Amino acid sequence: MKSERDLGIMDIIVNPMKVTLKQFFKSTFGKPTTVMYPLEKRAPPPTYRGMNAVIWDLCIGCGICGEVCPNKCLKMKPVDLSDEEQDKAWYGSHLAKRKSKAERPAINFGHCMFCGFCEDYCPTGAMTMTDFYELADTTREGLIYPARSMKVDLEDAPQLPLTNYMMESPVLDADPCIGCSKCVDNCPTNCIIMDLGPQNKKMKSGKVRNVENPYFDYTICIGCSTCVKVCPADCLHMEPISNSSSSGLSEEGASNEA
Amino acid sequence: MEITSFKQKLSSCEGVTEVSVIRDNVVKLNLGNKESKDFFIKLREDYGFEHCSLITAIDNQPEFELVYHFSAINGSVFVKNSPSAVMVEVHVFLERDTPTIESISDLWGGANWHEREAFDMMGIYFIGHPDLRRVLLPEGFAGHPLRKDYVYEIHEEEW
């Protein structure tokens, strides 16, 4: 809406050139804006989403990071934990003992788009993103980082309360449950116990007996839905039950960064 | 025209059912396929809906649903005490065997490519469209990929 001024003969060359001339002197005698890249680098902010790193002491192997990855570039791979790592492992230690091998995330950076969901949805804060970004490689295979190369050790990794960022927890449909306790075996947080079911059931063989049913401790359930996946009788499903009143996606995750 | 009186006027139109106001400035209605063209002409000429925002095709299995969004930019229909521009959401249901409807690209120039896209992605035929070709997919592409029964291959790289 502003009316531009009428242009004169000075506006053909001279007035534009005044601007460039001023900038010329400014950047000749001052410092130009650009940085000489390989020699100088700009500092990324503390929130920067660069290459991932996993604090193994905190990782419980729940697989949520692989679950929420939109590109499916993150997979849980079985690894051999040394005794020391076994001792230091937090929640997942029991799982590591129970299963033949513990699982830790491995990332294919060729597919990764650094959206940061794995970091935000990690229930323990084990998955972090560093400010390292020079990941270029000459081969595709070089961009696949196995689980052990993602490992970082942190002296005092804070063991925060488990948070359910998935906003859902498993619920039992008691009828078809056969009491196999597979869910208990695979739960990464030990939030399931088997106890007597609500009523007796009639078995195929004709006997009537009380089948053990799983009971969930929703305060430490992280909503990874591993139990739903392993259930042989399809008696579990996810429902919007969350263990924390405030969901705050990743307030802690940011301060956790290595 | 105020939006409530506009709603009443719309409900008296031919082929219009289930008129309701969702949100303070949006009128939603269902429209029969046969009466669609007359209604759209009326919408543009009488009520001043100058702008066709979007044409969405939905595969509701089995039938198709077309959702038209129109908006009144010049304020011929308005909300009282609010600067909000009024929109109309028109739902038209099409049969799966004959997914055809009359084109509105002669009324709204902006609807031209939306119709082409609906044809491209969902296979809906617009009668009277001047240039009904694929717009995003290449010529000679088989099938209409946003239909729910479109069979595609999930490619996952092993690593």
Added chain:
Amino acid sequence: MSLFSFCKWMAEWTAQKMLIPIFEFQEGLFPPFTNPAGSIADWLGTDGGITTLAWLYAVNIAFAVGMTNLILVIHLERKIAARIQDRRGPMLSFRSFRELGEDLAGSAPSWKFKENYAGIGILQNLADGIKAIAKELIVPAKADKFLFTMGPIIFISSSVFLLVLFPLSDRFAASSAPAGLMVIMAAFSIAPIGVLTSGWASNNKYSMIGGMRSAAQLMSYEIPLLLSMAGVFLMAGSYDPVVIVEQQQASSWFFGIPIWNFIPQFIGFIVFMICILAEVERVPFDLPEAEAELVEGWTTEYSGIRYMFFLMAEYIRGFAGAAVATILFLGGWAGPWPIPPEIWFLTKVYLIIIFWIFIRWSVPRIRTDQILELGWKKLLPLSLINLLIVIFMVEIYPYFSEIVSLPEVF
């Protein structure tokens, strides 16, 4: 001592000391196969042989000086453009070359004169040259292969020809034709043929439009260009650069400062500067290669060293254009004594080039119809007015001042 007499002395010296013994030795080795036109050693002993050799030297020296200036101009353009745009420009080329050398040699050399070698960017031109030479020369399948190859050759040869035509001072000149400036302008106007040839032969619509635009632009700007030059020729009464510069230096003095041509012929100077800018196709007149709409104009289909030729030739033409402007309007090599005239000349040329660089990075490009309108409707009448003023100054006023004894102004 002039360049030519220096070359003649050098030619005599080299002929006596090196060339004649070598040819005599060669002829002694193979007596039956002597040159049918006569012995080269004998010919080098004559005056004609020495003169020919001296010309060769002179041309080579002028060429070397021109090419050195070319590299400097390109580097200057890059650096100034970078500073205008708040960048640094080429800074790490020495470092890259050194790293390349380390890779090839397998070990790092021990010497080191600067931490990280940051800031030495002048080798960027060398790197670009190597890159251009290493690239494949692609000829489009449906192109006219002969004309496609001839286009860059015509363009670069006519441009390199320019380098030896203008003198750096009255003593430093490889050519001293009396019609010097006319020859320079003739060499300037060969280029449209090369442009049109390569634009047509590429068999590409962008190239063709670019070539057509270029031809139209160069032709329509040649007329006001020559008309604005005519004023200077009238004043000096000669086409010879040396005479023109002497005339400017000898013309009316203003508190001890000579009034060069750009003051009495200010209109002509402006017209000439605009026209020469269009002639060398720099922004805002670089329509033929307007990269936004025509990709690269008539150079679209060229790759490798051929494309490099076009780029080089443009800078050579820019340099030559600035030199012509200096000779015609800015007093050539004239300047106060302690600094040698060659340096004065180059200083003026570089000032004009820097001015052009600033224009190039300060204004957008104008449109084809606008450029032609400007040429035919504005510049042509202006150059004619300038010519009339000069005719009045040089011919009519002196004529009447003799009759009615007017005071001597011009």
Added chain:
Amino acid sequence: MAEMWISMGPQHPMTHGLWTLKVKVDGETIVDADPELGYLHRSVEKMGERRKYFMNTTLTDRLCYASSTTWTHCYVNTVEELMKVEVPQRAKYIRTIMLELQRLASHLMWAGAYMPDLGHITGALYFWRDRELFLNLLEAPSGSRLLYNYIRIGGVKRDLPDGFEAKTERVMKLFEQRLDEYADLFENSKIFRMRTEDVGKFTASQAQNLGITGPNLRGCGTKFDLRKHDAYEIYDEVDWDIQTREAGPGYGDCFSRYMVRIDEMKESVRIIRDCFKKMPAGPTLASQIPVRAQGEAFRRTEDSRGEALMYVVGDGSDRPYRWKIKSPMFTTISACPHYLKGYKVADIPAIMGSIDICIGETDK
């Protein structure tokens, strides 16, 4: 010269992306044009049907790399309407600030891309230099420079970092100073005016019918801005005006579109200042965010390029049943024969650049 078809694109400096503009020229005058799309089609809508609601923000980020926050916000806004999530007040303010910063960055990106179209490389670097300042601001809370993934369903990812307001104020002050400085270089430059005035003209009624929205519509005198006319977030609470150009002899040409965007940038600075003044304390994310949704919802927001509309249908699962994106550039490009005819070949980049094309959002 006889008439001939020139195919500009898919790889052409004019296109600003990947698309083909076939123009029929008579000499240098354009007689007809035929745009072709689809070179950048990534089937975002189909991909979205296979991903959970929250994951789709990564796709919307990538709809347009120059303006990713506005697109993510449009999607998130729609899904919030579908799921009936109440967004905390502070989150709304933060969103508005981020949206306006993104609009500034997007307009600067456009201005920078437009200058080389006119043959003015310095302009590109000047505007992109200023864009870097805003990218730094956007990077500070979100952690990424281009694709932020900052706005989430129910709020924003995290609160603004300490000292963000002071930093923003510093940048905005510098930016305003520079815009005034640039006036001599661009809008007051004679050659710039020669290239942009009376070129690529369309009238307001034409534009409305052809589906041209956003700054391009405001450039021909229509006072229509969805931030006011379909108010979302807290645009109805802060002080700002819609920027248009008055209808006149040079209405709806490239120059008026340029000036509308420049004025809009100044207006965005004003909005951000006002937001900081009025911002309350509180949480930045809703306490309960559902995962599944049933029903249908649509929202339209003012993208940097015009009207962005998203329509989401949920079937009760955690993935959208149908997700439709309306891109403002899709209709604007479809109308390009209307405003290209009669101008010169050299005007094509000037016209197509001035409408601010983004092929990423157009091809989806």
